[in-house]
Amino acid sequence: MRAIPYRVPLRSTMNSALGAMSQSEYGLVRLETDDGLEGLGxxxxxWHGDGASLCDLVNEVVGPAVVGFDLFDYSRIMAAVHASLKFGRHSLTAAAAVDMAVLDAQGKYLGQPVMNLLGGAAADRILLTMSLSIASPEEAVAEAHRYRESGFRVVKVKAGRDHDRTVATVKALNAEFGSDLGVRVDLNMACVTAKEALGTIRRLEEFGVLSVEQPLAPDDLAGLAFLRQHTVLPIMVDESVWGPVDAREVILAGAADIINIYVAESGGIRPAKLIADLAELNHIGVAIGSMPETGVGTAAAAHLGFSMPKLEHPSDVAGVLYHADDVVVSNLVFDGGYIYPPTAPGLGVAIDEEKLSAFAIRR
Ligand SMILES: [Mg+2]
Incomplete structure (x- = not known):
């Protein structure tokens, strides 16, 4: 197993509460089996700067720990991975890449798409969300028009600390598109107190937004539970939930109507599916979030999404669409604001060696 850090450009700069991003810096994990199969993760x-160091972790520690296992010893492989990783949430994203690579190779061995290893497709298509960069209401409407014209039906308003601008943007989108465009709002932890958040959320109620994402700090579960009880709008958590343990805490605290699930943050496709199963058992909704991923990560999110028992909320399974280029060729099918089930074996992506060589980060 080896990991290669790479950097690919975004189509345009994305402004969010996390700052301005113009490229993605990630790692590609290549897992080789004795019979010549390759799995990709x-x-x-x-968060910039960690992709490369996590590649070192995979090359020096995680990779050697999984050599010698049978490809289908998933549980033992992942136990070895977690035992070898240093403590810290960011290393879950390295575990996720191993999970993807193992499942990809298993699917290729069996001639089956990864979702068929997880129960098969539970849906015919997944409704997508595209995120609008933080901008003036007029610029947000113009960007939303571009998405609507290319078929998308739901956009996500990324909010900063300026609540008046967030409300004005949602109002402008509502006036322009009405029910023809679904609108989600992602506050990305922009509010300090639950009362401050409630003031903004109440102003959004009349526009019927589909969900209000992470208004408060990740650990303010009491505040999130308060909000959930004081607004009709669904409260979604994102930063509050990385892995299944976080999901359990959020569910026990009654802190969310919807959990936004990431393959990378969960530690892989299988732990992400566990969150979806936990949510369903507790009548909590789920959506899939995005970093945004490039081809391998987007495919992993797609296989996860199709295998989820009930993915009713529009999801960000479209990371590749934010990027101007990629290190792999993927044959994901996007049409009319939806993504359709992948059919190729494994994750259904293949390395483009020339692009990988061009985009690899050399240190
Ligand atoms: Mg979010």
Whole structure:
């Protein structure tokens, strides 16, 4: 197993509460088996600077720990991975890449798409969301028009600390598109107190937004539970939930109507599916979030999404669409604001060696 850090450009600069991003810096994990199969995984992490160091971790520690296992010893492989990783949430994204690579190789061996190893497709298509960069209401409407014209039916308004601008943007989108465009709002932890958040959320109620994402800090579960009880709008958590343990805490605290699930943050496709199963058992909704991923990570999110028992909320299974280029060729099918089930064996992506060589980060 080896990991290669790479950097690919985004189509345009994305402004969010996390800052301005113009490229993604991730790692590609290549797993080789004795009979010549290759499995691919992606280390996607939005926080810059960690992608490369996580590749070192895979090359020096995680890779050697999994040599010699049978490809179908998934549980033992992942136990060895977690035992070898240093403590810290960011290393979950390296574990996720191993999970993807193992499942990809298993699918190729069996001639089956990864979703068929997870129960098969539970849906015919997944409704997508595209995120609008933080901008003036007029610029947001113009960007939303571009998405609507290319078929998308739901956009996500990324909010900063300026609540008046967030409300004005949602109002402008509502006036322009009405029910022809679904609108989600992602506050990305922009509010300090639950009362501050409630003031903004109440102003959004009349526009019928589909969900209000992460208004408060990740650990303010009491505040999130308060909000959930004081607004009709669904409260979604994102930063509050990385892995299944976080999901359990959120569910026990009554802190969310919807959990936004990431393959990378969960530690892989299988732990992400566990979150979806936990949510369904507790009548909590789920969506899939995005870093945004490039080809391998987007495919992993797609296989996860189709295998989920109930993915009713529009999801960000479209990371590749934000990127101007990629290190792999993927045959994901996007049409009319939806993504359709992948049919090729494994994750259904193949390395483009020339692009990988061009985009690899050399240190
Ligand atoms: Mg979010």
């Amino acid at each position: 992606e280390i996607s992490l939005i």
